[in-house]
Amino acid sequence: MLLYILLCLEVVLRTFLEIRERRLTQLRGGVFAVLRLIPLVNDIVPLPENRSDPPTSLFVEKHEEGHRVLRHSILRNLMKVAFLMVAVWFLAAMVTRWNWSFFEAILWLHLVAIPFRYFFNWYCWNQEFEADAYAFKEVGKQKAKTAMQELAVCEIPYTKLFASIYREHPTIALRSQRILKKVIGGQ
Incomplete structure (x- = not known):
C-alpha cells in the first residue's frame, strides 16, 4: 500500500513541477x-x-578538451557503474531476501533511485562547471561570452529546479553566472 501511495505522490509532485515549469517558461511541454x-x-x-x-x-572545443583532461567521462562512468551495482544488489535483495514480486521490486527501485538521480545530476553539473572553467581559462572572457550567447539561443530555457531534476547539464544561465558573473539566457 505504501508503494502505491508513494507512486501517486510522485505523480502529483511531478505534475506540480510541470505546471510550475510551463508557467515560468511559457513553453509548451x-x-x-x-x-x-x-x-x-x-x-x-x-x-x-x-x-x-x-x-x-x-x-x-576547449570545454570538451577540459572534460578529457579532467577525465570526466571515466569518473562519470565509474559513478554509473557504482549506482548500477547498488541497484542490482537492491533489486536482488528485494526479490530473493524479502520475497517481493519482480514488478514491486522494480517500482521500489524506481522510487529509491530518485535521490540517486538527483545526486548524479549534481555530480555531472559540477563536471560541466569544471569544464567551463577550463575553457574560460583557455579562451578568455570575450570568446566565452560569445559562446554562451550562441548556446543560449540553442538551449531550451528550463528553470534551475526543473533542470536539476531532469538534466545532466546545467542551464546556460547558471553556467554563465558561474564563469562570467553575468546571466546569459533564460531563467
Whole structure:
C-alpha cells in the first residue's frame, strides 16, 4: 500500500513541477511533459536539452578538451557503474531476501533511485562547471561570452529546479553566472 501511495505522490509532485515549469517558461511541454509524469517511463525517456545543435566554437572545443583532461567521462562512468551495482544488489535483495514480486521490486527501485538521480545530476553539473572553467581559462572572457550567447539561443530555457531534476547539464544561465558573473539566457 505504501508503494502505491508513494507512486501517486510522485505523480502529483511531478505534475506540480510541470505546471510550475510551463508557467515560468511559457513553453509548451508536448509529449515529453506527459511522459515525465508516468513512473518508470520518466526514467527511460530523456529530456531534450536543445532546440538545435549548438555551433562549434573554440570555447566548445576547449570545454570538451577540459572534460578529457579532467577525465570526466571515466569518473562519470565509474559513478554509473557504482549506482548500477547498488541497484542490482537492491533489486536482488528485494526479490530473493524479502520475497517481493519482480514488478514491486522494480517500482521500489524506481522510487529509491530518485535521490540517486538527483545526486548524479549534481555530480555531472559540477563536471560541466569544471569544464567551463577550463575553457574560460583557455579562451578568455570575450570568446566565452560569445559562446554562451550562441548556446543560449540553442538551449531550451528550463528553470534551475526543473533542470536539476531532469538534466545532466546545467542551464546556460547558471553556467554563465558561474564563469562570467553575468546571466546569459533564460531563467
